[in-house]
Amino acid sequence: MSFGGRNLRDAVVRTRITEDHTHEDTLDPRNPFIIELELADDLPDVCARHGRLAVDKVEKALLFRSRYPWDSPTEPPWVQRTAFQEVSFMLRLMIRVVTMQTPDPRPPSTLLRGTWPVCARCRLKKKIWQRISLALFLAGPAVLVTLLIVCLLTKSMDIRIPVTLAFFPGWLPFGFWAAVVIYQHAQTFALFRPITEYTRVEIRAHPRFADAVESRGTTTEIREW
Template identity: 35%
Template sequence: MVGKPLHTVDVRIATRAWRGKEAVDVRPLRATAEYPFLEVAQPLPDLCAAHGRRAVERRGTWIRFLRTGRGSEQATSGSLARSFSGEMWRALRTLTATPKVEISAVVYGEWPVCGDCVRRAKRLRWLGHTLAAIGPAALVGSVVAFLLTGPGQVPILLVLAAFPGGFPLGVILAIFAYGDARALIHCRPIADETSVIIRAHPEFADAAQGVAGSAG
């Protein structure tokens, strides 16, 4: 029986230039320079990369990479927070324009996922929905309380739930939750346009080598 891995291994997945005909939408991140659109160029096994279990579906996912101090790093809640905080500090220190988070590359793949990954993504999306709703709900509650009780009688906790609890904190945490819900694959910093190295279950690694070998 395949269980949760005690460790993960590096798996090199071949990539090539994106051949799709549809326009690619990578919002909400905005690019300030040209960057490559890539896609997985080799067959993938029907095993979840994260857990090594039999995949229940394949999800088409764009993996975004950001220009950071560590190179071209996968966009996750952690890397986004580091990148944005660094850019914000640089903007405040130098009094320059609004800080930008730059995309360095985007990789598309039909990634196999197991039931645990599907349920985790669903939980994170619901968490994002809840966090995003806190601010508006608390704001409406504050207005209603003000109208019913008058100035100075609105509960302070309700006010704090609206600001800064709902905005900006709730919105920021919701964005992170949505981002982590899409993070089905975890990658090393990307070095070139011919491959991407992912962190995967050893059984996925073995199966990926077998599938790639048979395809070649």
């Protein structure tokens, strides 16, 4: 797989543990967050997604979810919570609810804290996606108010039924879930391979970002996607 006509590269960055609750006697592995990491290396002034010169640096904790929520809830690998992962998780939850199965315990999560370089394109995309997400969030209350007004003003089922369906199941749950997923996408400044050890992470990065990391003494490996 290529990005922008170039092969993506795995840029290796060191990390360290700042919080570790896995050895606590009262640990409930179903409750996040049981591990917290932070970057041990400063990232270069290059955007990981687009390979452009950074215009800002954003301090943010990125979320990762355990791949093994039952057998080994405190062990790697930890998978980044991207928009795709959120859709997959929500669909599995919805299927279990519809089929009246007991929902899976919420998988434990970990945080990766760091200061992430972002370019002008990242900021523009974030603003656009956040506004779309906000519009979807506000659509629900707007439809609900419209439904209440319609119920007060008319008894016509030809009007009540479409407005009711627009709210449920239209906005709730699908519109609400879409807003959550889009917001999650807007907050993603970098993509990662699953975390398999606590001393390093592999960022799926633009080649210029990988070159900048490599020039600081970190080895990167080219991989086809």
